[in-house]
Amino acid sequence: MPTGPALLTDRYELTMVAAALADGTADRDCVFEVFARRLPHGRRYGVVAGTGRLLEQLPSFRFGDAELTALREQGLTDPRLLDWLAGFRFSGDVDGYAEGELFFPGSPVLTVRAPFAEGVLLETLVLSVLNHDSAIASAAARMVGAACERPCIEMGSRRTHEQAAVAAARAAHLVGFVASSNLEAGRRYGVPTTGTSAHAFTLLHDDESAAFRAQVDTLGVGTTLLVDTYDVAKGIATAVEVAGPQLGAIRLDSGDLPTLASAARRQLDDLGATGTRIIVTSDLDEYAIAGLMAAPVDGYGVGTSLVTGSGAPTAGMVYKLVERDGLPVAKRSEGKNSVGGRKSAVRRHDPDGTATAEVVTSGPVEPREGDRQLVVPLVRGGEVVAPSSPSGALSAAVAHHRRVREALPPEAWALSRGEPALETVTA
Amino acid sequence: MPTGPALLTDRYELTMVAAALADGTADRDCVFEVFARRLPHGRRYGVVAGTGRLLEQLPSFRFGDAELTALREQGLTDPRLLDWLAGFRFSGDVDGYAEGELFFPGSPVLTVRAPFAEGVLLETLVLSVLNHDSAIASAAARMVGAACERPCIEMGSRRTHEQAAVAAARAAHLVGFVASSNLEAGRRYGVPTTGTSAHAFTLLHDDESAAFRAQVDTLGVGTTLLVDTYDVAKGIATAVEVAGPQLGAIRLDSGDLPTLASAARRQLDDLGATGTRIIVTSDLDEYAIAGLMAAPVDGYGVGTSLVTGSGAPTAGMVYKLVERDGLPVAKRSEGKNSVGGRKSAVRRHDPDGTATAEVVTSGPVEPREGDRQLVVPLVRGGEVVAPSSPSGALSAAVAHHRRVREALPPEAWALSRGEPALETVTA
Numbered sequence: 001m002p003t004g005p006a007l008l009t010d011r012y013e014l015t016m017v018a019a020a021l022a023d024g025t026a027d028r029d030c031v032f033e034v035f036a037r038r039l040p041h042g043r044r045y046g047v048v049a050g051t052g053r054l055l056e057q058l059p060s061f062r063f064g065d066a067e068l069t070a071l072r073e074q075g076l077t078d079p080r081l082l083d084w085l086a087g088f089r090f091s092g093d094v095d096g097y098a099e100g101e102l103f104f105p106g107s108p109v110l111t112v113r114a115p116f117a118e119g120v121l122l123e124t125l126v127l128s129v130l131n132h133d134s135a136i137a138s139a140a141a142r143m144v145g146a147a148c149e150r151p152c153i154e155m156g157s158r159r160t161h162e163q164a165a166v167a168a169a170r171a172a173h174l175v176g177f178v179a180s181s182n183l184e185a186g187r188r189y190g191v192p193t194t195g196t197s198a199h200a201f202t203l204l205h206d207d208e209s210a211a212f213r214a215q216v217d218t219l220g221v222g223t224t225l226l227v228d229t230y231d232v233a234k235g236i237a238t239a240v241e242v243a244g245p246q247l248g249a250i251r252l253d254s255g256d257l258p259t260l261a262s263a264a265r266r267q268l269d270d271l272g273a274t275g276t277r278i279i280v281t282s283d284l285d286e287y288a289i290a291g292l293m294a295a296p297v298d299g300y301g302v303g304t305s306l307v308t309g310s311g312a313p314t315a316g317m318v319y320k321l322v323e324r325d326g327l328p329v330a331k332r333s334e335g336k337n338s339v340g341g342r343k344s345a346v347r348r349h350d351p352d353g354t355a356t357a358e359v360v361t362s363g364p365v366e367p368r369e370g371d372r373q374l375v376v377p378l379v380r381g382g383e384v385v386a387p388s389s390p391s392g393a394l395s396a397a398v399a400h401h402r403r404v405r406e407a408l409p410p411e412a413w414a415l416s417r418g419e420p421a422l423e424t425v426t427a
Numbered sequence: 428m429p430t431g432p433a434l435l436t437d438r439y440e441l442t443m444v445a446a447a448l449a450d451g452t453a454d455r456d457c458v459f460e461v462f463a464r465r466l467p468h469g470r471r472y473g474v475v476a477g478t479g480r481l482l483e484q485l486p487s488f489r490f491g492d493a494e495l496t497a498l499r500e501q502g503l504t505d506p507r508l509l510d511w512l513a514g515f516r517f518s519g520d521v522d523g524y525a526e527g528e529l530f531f532p533g534s535p536v537l538t539v540r541a542p543f544a545e546g547v548l549l550e551t552l553v554l555s556v557l558n559h560d561s562a563i564a565s566a567a568a569r570m571v572g573a574a575c576e577r578p579c580i581e582m583g584s585r586r587t588h589e590q591a592a593v594a595a596a597r598a599a600h601l602v603g604f605v606a607s608s609n610l611e612a613g614r615r616y617g618v619p620t621t622g623t624s625a626h627a628f629t630l631l632h633d634d635e636s637a638a639f640r641a642q643v644d645t646l647g648v649g650t651t652l653l654v655d656t657y658d659v660a661k662g663i664a665t666a667v668e669v670a671g672p673q674l675g676a677i678r679l680d681s682g683d684l685p686t687l688a689s690a691a692r693r694q695l696d697d698l699g700a701t702g703t704r705i706i707v708t709s710d711l712d713e714y715a716i717a718g719l720m721a722a723p724v725d726g727y728g729v730g731t732s733l734v735t736g737s738g739a740p741t742a743g744m745v746y747k748l749v750e751r752d753g754l755p756v757a758k759r760s761e762g763k764n765s766v767g768g769r770k771s772a773v774r775r776h777d778p779d780g781t782a783t784a785e786v787v788t789s790g791p792v793e794p795r796e797g798d799r800q801l802v803v804p805l806v807r808g809g810e811v812v813a814p815s816s817p818s819g820a821l822s823a824a825v826a827h828h829r830r831v832r833e834a835l836p837p838e839a840w841a842l843s844r845g846e847p848a849l850e851t852v853t854a
Contacts, residue, residue, distance in 0.1 A: 007610040008611050009609075011622030012623055078645070123627075127585035157435070158551050182435070195439030201443045201446070201547075215446050313587075313740045332658075
């Protein structure tokens, strides 16, 4: 059984390699660029995510016996192709935006320089990882922004593919979600995990009181009790009766949350549970979170809308050949033009440190005061630069994102549809 | 490193198990039911997909040393919980709709009967798999319907998580997509794979003619040449010049496809390439496919909108405790009511064999002529019933789906938003 990612690839990458090997173009020096033509849905910014996951997988992108057998069985029998794949090991260079960086239309998020056959082979995996993870991170960042300083918890595993769920938990943590429900995200990336109970646990018991008592006995009075299985007011009364006024939190998962949260706060305070927090979780997205800003809510659990990118489940990044043997190339298809040539990029800032433009040029950028270089080396000669543990890479990305997001102008935080917060200057 | 799916689980499943073990409720006989409260976006029907993938993973849902260590590191240290998990092996029964079956609001798509602790543990994985795969299959089925008999090819791997891509290719094939670009879907499930070349391959070469010649030399004149890198009319002329009138197909990936396809057909016919097919691929969804019905198009390649569920990236299925110790249970949360008790379901048909209703009852259904039982046994005493290879299970689902979809009333094929094609009768 193949254990690496090499077959997570579109067949046409291999047919192109076969044809290029046959006519001698496979070795041409090529530069491929990953970028998004636009931000989805009038978003103001995007967040680059997935780079760490991609670099984790790169060393095992190899064609062993299992992979080659699978290719033969699918009719890919060209001996020259199979020989070449058997010896394949990516030997090129990769540069890109640091994970957690913001991106705008045309930002050169990743650049792969390699012989054609090596570079084209990575296309599908590169795009799968970056498009998925960046879509989740971009949506999650808006939620974190809407929540201001209140904590957000990721709990959408059940609404997306079981492996995508792990990547989604990682992407959410990258932009500031404090925890996830997903245990594998905890193991693989060190994402803090959290969880208490579901309605089923209450229904399992003879009454709500017995369920709450069982939970408090096992998890302590600091736990979060789910109070809306039957009647919220009775649920809260029972919760405080069982756990005492030191109860950590209650969770509301249905109904009109602003109204319910206000009533719950009054009731908790009247019962002396003034420190008991209120967590809400019912089909939240960035708009619902913003709508709860005036309500006495202490934390948000977000599921479906997070793992599905809140209306934009893919980042729409493409992987385009922009240079061949040092010459810029670009297709001229209607509505899908691209700009040839390898790019440089800086983020320009005013004297106060607020970002003012994304400068993307085909040649080197003439540096100005306040410019920050956006492209950093990721792979050199096939070796990942500064390799780090999966959790170390994620921590670095969390810190980088927090830093760069502070430089955004205020209009970036608008949830309404509009233009990107920074203009991409291609001069 | 864990190799099984046990950690692809929300933490609260384990905290509930811990609390239930402590208070003696873990062994209560429970029935959990998977259903969708509604179909997304005014869809007329949904397609159950993922069952085969779920049953593949069930036997390896175990907690070995690697999993237990990971749990301890995340603070799940309760010895009673860890002991129980170390010995865990699902011992219950699972019934459900056959994979490929249609579903409607309230259809009991999957039913798990087991002691509470065993049943609750499967919740996250069950929902992740079914919600993802059913969302893709439900969208893909509309595309296949809109394409009538013209072949659809799945090519969306790059727009979704790299592992979700494999499941998406499988789900698309299940409902009639003839092939996929994804090589791993070919290996794992026997999905036919296909692929020829991208714009990068043309740009790699000194001119279009050299690129086409390289491709034809390697893949034969039956291949599909991508003709829109520079100018479509010139591209077609060059394609036929290089490959001759026996050229298999051309592909159009940009521009106004109805206009371009008509012009391409005329040009190909004038060049004597009357058998050369026209494949189109630019951001298609079910509406764009329907809009091309009058155009001389021979096949559709679908990417983004397929793997993202065409606006409905998750099926919205939930996993609810409906019975405990033989008694129906249900929460009464506002807007999220559910109906207690284990369900039976039949699809009712008129004498012509057209489906007329989805009958879902808490007791057994009084059978009528033309009723078809929808619930079949999947797991008995923890053992998968009639285990079959992954590709065998998929073939069976393909055949089942084709059969049951023929019984749908004509209104089911409407792409417009509306009511479900069958009413769910809960009497």
